[in-house]
Amino acid sequence: MPVILNHLSNLIDAPRLVTQTPLLRASGLKKQYGRITAVDDVSLEVYSGEVLGIVGESGSGKSTVLRLLNLEENVEAGDYRLNISGLEAINLFTLARFQRREVQTHHIGIVYQNPHLGLRMRYTSSGNVAERLLITGERRFATLREAARVSLAASEFPLNRMDDPPRVLSGGMQQRVQLAKAIALEPKVLLLDEPTTGLDVSVQALVLDTLKRLQRERHLAIVIVSHDLGVIRTLADRVMVMRHGRVVETGLTDQVLEDPQDAYTQQLVHAKL
Amino acid sequence: MTTSLAALAAPREDYSYAFLDAYAKRELRRRTLKAIAIPGYQVPYASRELPIARGWGTGGLQVTLSLVGPESVIKVIDQGADDSVNAANLRRFITRMSGAATTTDALQATIIQSRHRIPEEVLQENQALVLQVPDPEPLRAVQSDSSKAHEMHADADYGQMWLVLYEQLVRYKQYIQGASYPSLVNGRYVISPSPIPRWDTPKLHQSPHLTLLSAGREKRLYAVPPYTDVRPLEFEDIPFQVEDQRGWICQHTGAQNKFMNEIPLADGTAAYELSDTGYMEKLSAEANGSTRGATYYDDEGNFYHAGYLKPPVQPD
Ligand SMILES: Nc1ncnc2c1ncn2[C@@H]1O[C@H](COP(=O)(O)OP(=O)(O)O)[C@@H](O)[C@H]1O
Ligand SMILES: [Mg+2]
Numbered sequence: 001m002p003v004i005l006n007h008l009s010n011l012i013d014a015p016r017l018v019t020q021t022p023l024l025r026a027s028g029l030k031k032q033y034g035r036i037t038a039v040d041d042v043s044l045e046v047y048s049g050e051v052l053g054i055v056g057e058s059g060s061g062k063s064t065v066l067r068l069l070n071l072e073e074n075v076e077a078g079d080y081r082l083n084i085s086g087l088e089a090i091n092l093f094t095l096a097r098f099q100r101r102e103v104q105t106h107h108i109g110i111v112y113q114n115p116h117l118g119l120r121m122r123y124t125s126s127g128n129v130a131e132r133l134l135i136t137g138e139r140r141f142a143t144l145r146e147a148a149r150v151s152l153a154a155s156e157f158p159l160n161r162m163d164d165p166p167r168v169l170s171g172g173m174q175q176r177v178q179l180a181k182a183i184a185l186e187p188k189v190l191l192l193d194e195p196t197t198g199l200d201v202s203v204q205a206l207v208l209d210t211l212k213r214l215q216r217e218r219h220l221a222i223v224i225v226s227h228d229l230g231v232i233r234t235l236a237d238r239v240m241v242m243r244h245g246r247v248v249e250t251g252l253t254d255q256v257l258e259d260p261q262d263a264y265t266q267q268l269v270h271a272k273l
Numbered sequence: 274m275t276t277s278l279a280a281l282a283a284p285r286e287d288y289s290y291a292f293l294d295a296y297a298k299r300e301l302r303r304r305t306l307k308a309i310a311i312p313g314y315q316v317p318y319a320s321r322e323l324p325i326a327r328g329w330g331t332g333g334l335q336v337t338l339s340l341v342g343p344e345s346v347i348k349v350i351d352q353g354a355d356d357s358v359n360a361a362n363l364r365r366f367i368t369r370m371s372g373a374a375t376t377t378d379a380l381q382a383t384i385i386q387s388r389h390r391i392p393e394e395v396l397q398e399n400q401a402l403v404l405q406v407p408d409p410e411p412l413r414a415v416q417s418d419s420s421k422a423h424e425m426h427a428d429a430d431y432g433q434m435w436l437v438l439y440e441q442l443v444r445y446k447q448y449i450q451g452a453s454y455p456s457l458v459n460g461r462y463v464i465s466p467s468p469i470p471r472w473d474t475p476k477l478h479q480s481p482h483l484t485l486l487s488a489g490r491e492k493r494l495y496a497v498p499p500y501t502d503v504r505p506l507e508f509e510d511i512p513f514q515v516e517d518q519r520g521w522i523c524q525h526t527g528a529q530n531k532f533m534n535e536i537p538l539a540d541g542t543a544a545y546e547l548s549d550t551g552y553m554e555k556l557s558a559e560a561n562g563s564t565r566g567a568t569y570y571d572d573e574g575n576f577y578h579a580g581y582l583k584p585p586v587q588p589d
Binding site: 131 | 424427428430432433435436439440442443444508509510511588589
């Protein structure tokens, strides 16, 4: 028996989720703003190469979860680990500001719905991307230019406009600059907060194509927040439904969107159909 | 019996030596020691009112008054000149309050208080240079919130300063920051070296003398101790440049390759004269036995630390 099993296991990979540990693992996240509990006991896991979608009505705590995962704010409670060499054993929320910034810079990229949050609107687009390398100590101008070019090209930004400031660019282009900035240091985790909301439908489709391509090529762990179930359907492998700061349902995207179990999810899905 | 007003009043006391009382001096000396111990770090200090308005060199003046003694020899420079009204006022005040001697010779002075310039002759180990600083915060342009700026210094988070240089190279193909060129001290803190021209910034590097920089309005001081690395922020492949004044010849002395003032002439051309008046005086008096020291830049314009300044490179 062992002989034939061994033989088989060489031919057929065991399912990924069985052999691997998640790249990103957060549990018991809790965040309060005064009396408002924005995020309440939220747990999630994401594997490399996997896209987790977060859906829920406005104010349900989706953006707050992303800010926590980007180590921008302190939590009331929670454990957050990245399965990255040297960091496995550390709850990232316990790190000092300086170390957090290191983790954030090297391993996490983020795209905000509002480009003003993610970009310096008056600096060049290439400079916005190059800043990521400057933070890590790159001091060769030619290297910065080349890195900006490579990342902007990867996010399908027209290079003849690389030195235009985001302030003069269209919404879709601004999101591409944000994306280029987010991937410039080849992070393992990519966080997307409503990356295509507010864009024309045709532009939105192109940006989604770019995201899908990056996802295939770079094997990222992606968390995408969107209230647009179409976007989630296109990108996400699994989906997590939030309401009032809590997770009400989670599962494979097809399952949750085709056959929602929770009453709130049913409402949400049917409202969007 | 009538009592005179004078008898009723508290007995008249003279000013403390060097104007500042003992507590004020102790405060400044402690802060100065701390600043020397942490090169480039901005140390806040408690400050007394002075009979000179803020913005006229009170930051430098307080440091000078905490250092000065009866044996000191003081030189005060304003934009290179010893004879400007402001420099003369400061010099008179310092000597009246301390009994120190004064000089215009950079090498004879034990304390040089200066606004906007560092002398052309290489300062020595027994000398202290006190620079008046209008704005001590190099991060001001990128971070207006000073507590955030403080945090950025703590984290050595200078990415945005470099980004400003990147933007300059993209837009103008060169670093366009003129005076106060941001510089990294001892590999750790970025300082604004006060509004000295770029020409003077390299003089802070591995210098035998002590430099103290003090901002009166902001009540902060910082130091470049002797023999400490000071590097203007520059990309490895695009070197920092000092002002290009090649071919400018001092109309009084014929000197070249020292920092010049440009004097516009009626016919649209310009004449030039040495900005450092003490040095100009020396060159003029040389025949009369005045001795001239080594200068940071030689007559061909070579900086005395070979290799520190590099030939210009144009970005692609
Ligand atoms: N910085 C903040 N200060 C105070 N309240 C906040 C802050 N950020 C979010 N909240 C509150 O937390 C809740 C969740 O907000 P958010 O995460 O933005 O939801 P979503 O992204 O799902 O719309 C809301 O009630 C919101 O008002
Ligand atoms: Mg949101």
